[in-house]
Amino acid sequence: MSHSIAVDRALVVISFKRRLAYKSHWFFGLAIGGGSMLIAMVMWQNLIGSGTLSGYDWDSMRAYTIIGFVAATMVFGAADWIMADRILDGHIAVDLTKPVDFQRARAAEYVGSMLSTFPTAVMGVVAAWLLFQPPGPATPLAGLLTVVSFLLMFPLAFGLTYLSTLVCFWTKRYLGIMWLREALLSFFSGLMIPLAFMPGWLQAVAWALPFPHFTTTPSAIYLGRVDTAGALGLLAAEAAWAVGLWVLGWLVFRTAVKKVTVHGG
Amino acid sequence: MPILEAQALTKTFRRPDKDSGFKGAVRHLMQRKYKNYTAVDGIDLSIEAGESVAYVGPNGAGKSTTVKLLTGILRPSEGTVRVMGRDPHVERIANAHDIGVLFGQRTQLWWDLPVEESLKLLKHMYGVSDADYKRRIERFDELLDLNEFMPALARTLSLGQRMRADLACALIHDPKMVYLDEPTIGLDISVKDRLRAFLRELVNDGTTLLLTSHDLADIEEVCERIVVIDKGAVAYDGSIERLKAHYITTKAVNLYLEGAANVPELAEKFPDYEWTAGEAPSEVVVTYESNRFTTAEVLGSLTAQLSPRDLSLSEPSIEDVIRRLYAGELTK
Numbered sequence: 001m002s003h004s005i006a007v008d009r010a011l012v013v014i015s016f017k018r019r020l021a022y023k024s025h026w027f028f029g030l031a032i033g034g035g036s037m038l039i040a041m042v043m044w045q046n047l048i049g050s051g052t053l054s055g056y057d058w059d060s061m062r063a064y065t066i067i068g069f070v071a072a073t074m075v076f077g078a079a080d081w082i083m084a085d086r087i088l089d090g091h092i093a094v095d096l097t098k099p100v101d102f103q104r105a106r107a108a109e110y111v112g113s114m115l116s117t118f119p120t121a122v123m124g125v126v127a128a129w130l131l132f133q134p135p136g137p138a139t140p141l142a143g144l145l146t147v148v149s150f151l152l153m154f155p156l157a158f159g160l161t162y163l164s165t166l167v168c169f170w171t172k173r174y175l176g177i178m179w180l181r182e183a184l185l186s187f188f189s190g191l192m193i194p195l196a197f198m199p200g201w202l203q204a205v206a207w208a209l210p211f212p213h214f215t216t217t218p219s220a221i222y223l224g225r226v227d228t229a230g231a232l233g234l235l236a237a238e239a240a241w242a243v244g245l246w247v248l249g250w251l252v253f254r255t256a257v258k259k260v261t262v263h264g265g
Numbered sequence: 266m267p268i269l270e271a272q273a274l275t276k277t278f279r280r281p282d283k284d285s286g287f288k289g290a291v292r293h294l295m296q297r298k299y300k301n302y303t304a305v306d307g308i309d310l311s312i313e314a315g316e317s318v319a320y321v322g323p324n325g326a327g328k329s330t331t332v333k334l335l336t337g338i339l340r341p342s343e344g345t346v347r348v349m350g351r352d353p354h355v356e357r358i359a360n361a362h363d364i365g366v367l368f369g370q371r372t373q374l375w376w377d378l379p380v381e382e383s384l385k386l387l388k389h390m391y392g393v394s395d396a397d398y399k400r401r402i403e404r405f406d407e408l409l410d411l412n413e414f415m416p417a418l419a420r421t422l423s424l425g426q427r428m429r430a431d432l433a434c435a436l437i438h439d440p441k442m443v444y445l446d447e448p449t450i451g452l453d454i455s456v457k458d459r460l461r462a463f464l465r466e467l468v469n470d471g472t473t474l475l476l477t478s479h480d481l482a483d484i485e486e487v488c489e490r491i492v493v494i495d496k497g498a499v500a501y502d503g504s505i506e507r508l509k510a511h512y513i514t515t516k517a518v519n520l521y522l523e524g525a526a527n528v529p530e531l532a533e534k535f536p537d538y539e540w541t542a543g544e545a546p547s548e549v550v551v552t553y554e555s556n557r558f559t560t561a562e563v564l565g566s567l568t569a570q571l572s573p574r575d576l577s578l579s580e581p582s583i584e585d586v587i588r589r590l591y592a593g594e595l596t597k
């Protein structure tokens with residue numbers, strides 16, 4: 001047990017270091033993420049002014065935008081294509097000769113890669129806080145549960161990414177799958193526009209998917225748009241998705257590994 | 266009980282069956298026709314602990330596919346593999362503790378990190394103790410000069426350095442069964458020599474080795490047994506000595522005459538031997554059947570009647586035998 005945890009930790013650390021080896025990616029991520037956050041701020045300030053839109057006023061919209069920025073930095077900054085590339089270029093052959101569970105090892109690597117976005121997220125949040133001074137959490141408990149929601153984002157993001165990289169066993173291509181996943185996530189998470197602005201049926205579609213937990217769940221909890229019971233319900237749904245995707249990933253891999261055809265030496 | 270046993274091992278790949286060009290690609294998209302291609306075709310192989318086996322065959326013969334089947338990466342289409350009593354594909358993780366694998370054309374180093382980081386990660390994965398790790402690294406350093414590039418980023422290594430580092434990665438957990446797929450590919454002579462010396466030590470220490478290579482020197486210097494495969498099937502399996510004794514039935518002498526050699530005239534004069542022109546005009550190669558004539562007899566008759574300026578015997582070469590095996594000239 002402690003041995004496998006040591007392996008997990010080693011994988012987290014090595015993948016963290018690998019990501020940090022690419023400093024340019026990093027600054028790029030910060031610039032893009034920070035830039036989108038600034039644009040969103042300006043846009044919402046103009047749209048909302050001193051009124052409200054579907055229950056959001058300019059105060060809450062500032063907090064919402066910052067939460068969206070953190071979620072986006074975490075999920076878009078993690079190196080999902082590294083996982084996909086290993087399947088596509090045949091390096092999976094090497095992975096399969098190692099005495100570790102494939103899924104668990106990839107999860108550890110993914111967590112390390114998500115953690116490498118931490119400095120970017122912190123820098124962006126500090127700058128945004130100084131510039132826009134958003135309101136604090138509705139209650140201290142809401143603040144705490146928001147953190148829980150962010151923590152659950154790690155297994156949830158891994159589950160989605162892992163499943164979409166496993167699709168490479170069949171498609172032998174990744175780019176399209178990545179675009180599709182990122183587009184669905186940007187739209188149905190509420191990252192582009194809050195789900196509350198969408199017609200009811202579209203909101204229903206969104207809530208039938210795992211995506212809202214990437215922005216809508218933490219921001220709803222933070223802003224007190226749900227009470228404590230509601231917050232716990234959202235977190236339970238988020239956790240259920242994380243577990244469900246893990247199990248699904250495990251099942252898909254079991255089928256996929258029988259299909260491995262690594263060409264060449 | 267053998268450490269490794271494969272029975273009727275077969276792997277069939279499905280290949281898209283499409284005509285070339287854009288039209289072919291479109292037609293393939295619509296019809297999805299596939300052809301089956303059998304890369305490994307009913308191989309039986311049994312390896313005892315401590316053996317060193319060369320797995321040899323022309324390009325595309327199915328060597329790498331066999332290694333992938335034996336290491337549990339691929340699932341056999343038919344047949345079975347047992348390594349230390351386990352099915353390596355089904356019990357992949359348990360099997361992985363006991364085996365070391367190197368694919369010469371694929372590195373297992375983390376490309377963007379120092380070599381040392383990759384080795385340390387493997388140390389964790391295999392649960393190697395600090396003391397064992399230190400001892401093994403020291404030994405690899407002695408034989409492979411590992412420390413020369415331990416702190417270097419893997420992507421900055423030369424091919425020879427990369428292969429040495431990869432070899433250390435494959436052996437850091439002291440595996441009982443080692444598979445090396447083309448470990449000397451693309452290396453220069455001096456690195457090859459060191460690698461072979463290292464592999465000889467490994468075999469002397471009792472590690473079981475299966476090695477595929479194009480380089481016949483690898484095979485002769487490191488292995489005792491040779492398995493030749495062609496088109497996915499075993500063409501020869503036995504000791505290298507037996508292969509030579511059985512199939513090398515001719516020997517050759519190079520003669521350097523005073524003047525230019527007249528090959529037809531010589532052939533008429535000595536009809537028992539086969540005569541061919543050498544590289545220089547004054548050089549001829551005399552080939553004779555080693556079970557009919559002794560070398561002393563041949564040299565005696567040649568020197569008495571031709572008084573050559575110089576002569577040399579060519580060593581029987583396993584290359585020729587294997588080349589003829591590939592060409593289908595020889596049978597088991």
Ligand SMILES: Nc1ncnc2c1ncn2[C@@H]1O[C@H](COP(=O)(O)OP(=O)(O)O)[C@@H](O)[C@H]1O
Nearest residue numbers: 261262263264278304324325326327328329330
């Ligand atoms: N994943 C694959 N899909 C289809 N054909 C393959 C695949 N892998 C190998 N082959 C084919 O199987 C044959 C044997 O390949 P391989 O085992 O790599 O040969 P070797 O290592 O002896 O050169 C080759 O014709 C190769 O093209």
Ligand SMILES: [Mg+2]
Nearest residue numbers: 264265328329
């Ligand atoms: Mg090969």
